[in-house]
Amino acid sequence: MTKLPHSRPAKASGHGAVHWMMQRVTAVALVLLVILSIGFYTSSVYQGVAASAVFGSPFRGLIGILLFSTAFYHSYLGLKVIIEDYVSCPCGRTIAVNIVRFINIAMAVAVTVAIILMIIDERISVLA
Amino acid sequence: MTDTARKHAQRPLSPHLSIYKPQISSVLSILHRITGFGLYLGLLLAALWIISSGFTPHHEGGIVASFFSTFIGKLFLFLWTLALFYHACNGIRHLFWDIGKGYDLAVMTKSGYAVLGSAVILTLITWIIALV
Numbered sequence: 001m002t003k004l005p006h007s008r009p010a011k012a013s014g015h016g017a018v019h020w021m022m023q024r025v026t027a028v029a030l031v032l033l034v035i036l037s038i039g040f041y042t043s044s045v046y047q048g049v050a051a052s053a054v055f056g057s058p059f060r061g062l063i064g065i066l067l068f069s070t071a072f073y074h075s076y077l078g079l080k081v082i083i084e085d086y087v088s089c090p091c092g093r094t095i096a097v098n099i100v101r102f103i104n105i106a107m108a109v110a111v112t113v114a115i116i117l118m119i120i121d122e123r124i125s126v127l128a
Numbered sequence: 129m130t131d132t133a134r135k136h137a138q139r140p141l142s143p144h145l146s147i148y149k150p151q152i153s154s155v156l157s158i159l160h161r162i163t164g165f166g167l168y169l170g171l172l173l174a175a176l177w178i179i180s181s182g183f184t185p186h187h188e189g190g191i192v193a194s195f196f197s198t199f200i201g202k203l204f205l206f207l208w209t210l211a212l213f214y215h216a217c218n219g220i221r222h223l224f225w226d227i228g229k230g231y232d233l234a235v236m237t238k239s240g241y242a243v244l245g246s247a248v249i250l251t252l253i254t255w256i257i258a259l260v
Contacts, residue, residue, distance in 0.1 A: 051181030114182025
């Protein structure tokens, strides 16, 4: 009976290629989104303007939701690669990657909800 | 670990980081990873800022906003935008490599310096616009 090889692949050999491509696709999307966002976001953060003034408008809020969701996906893929490079124990790797996955998903959803709430608030105060 | 495995692990390694001259290729590459990680930390902070603003409308921005109004906070923001522009420009350089262009040593060196220069210039332009 031959022994199991020391390094056993976690998934089938074709599995990771889509991550490589999505990293590039999200990179292109982020370049566009960052260019769109730089104008409205940098000065507000610096000068302590309320976030609701920035994200209250539906268009800017939409760009914000797209920006943060794409950034959290792109950074998940990037951190996955970093963790795979530096964590040698397979179960430590899996745990670390999943921690990042959970944090990123939770933050992306929370940011989306927060921006939608800010848009609703603005709309209510406009209608009042 | 077994006894042989432990003996193997204790063998001396050839020197690597201590003897290899840092070059534009290797330094920019590790900087891309370091800025990527730093950008992630700033992304988490920015997300917390938005979340606390959206969920508690009368306490705009919470702890994160008060952090950003301190000098260290503004320094962090400045370094974060520097990291952002560096990572984005070097990322575009990576995308050209992905379609097969720009591997020639002379081109790679020039594009490397172009990335460094663009990152600094874009950061300064953004901050001048923000402050004015």
